[in-house]
Amino acid sequence: MYQLEFTREEIEETVRTARLLAMELELGAGCNPHCPHCYVPRRSSSGEALSEEVVANVILQARDRGARRITILDREVEGHRRLSPTTRFVRSQGLDVEVITNGSGITAETARELFEARVPVALRMDSLDEETQDLLTGTEGSFQ
Secondary structure (H helix, E strand, O other), X not given: OOOOOOOHHHHHHHHHOOOOOEEEEEOOOOEOOOOOOOOOOEOOOHHHOOXXXXXXXXXXXXXXOOOOEEEEEEOOHHHHHXXXXXXXXXXXXXXXXEEEEOOOOOOHHHHHHHHHOXXXXXXXXXXXXXXXXXXXXXXXXXXX
């Protein structure tokens, strides 16, 4: 019925045994756009982001609970600096990794590293119309 990457049996077994199949992880505590529909606060102090040690510990716990994939939600510049090292760490633990990002602040170097590492990246776009995209993100120029 649904085109899921996990079978119905895998999902049922995971529910029955209170384990994980996948986990989403936010590297930062804020976001650079200010989407009126979103729960994430605009920008934050760097002190609110998870430390590298905490991120690694959470990934290890997810792996130990059966997770097979980590989705990294990347919304701000602080997260971008940690994106490539975090994806490498996830892979080193034998887990699949993917990134969902609004794309703002990702450098050519980071994009190249993700491409060369074959990390799937989903770029968040609310509209292909520039004016509508800016309206939905609450940020002028977000379409760029």
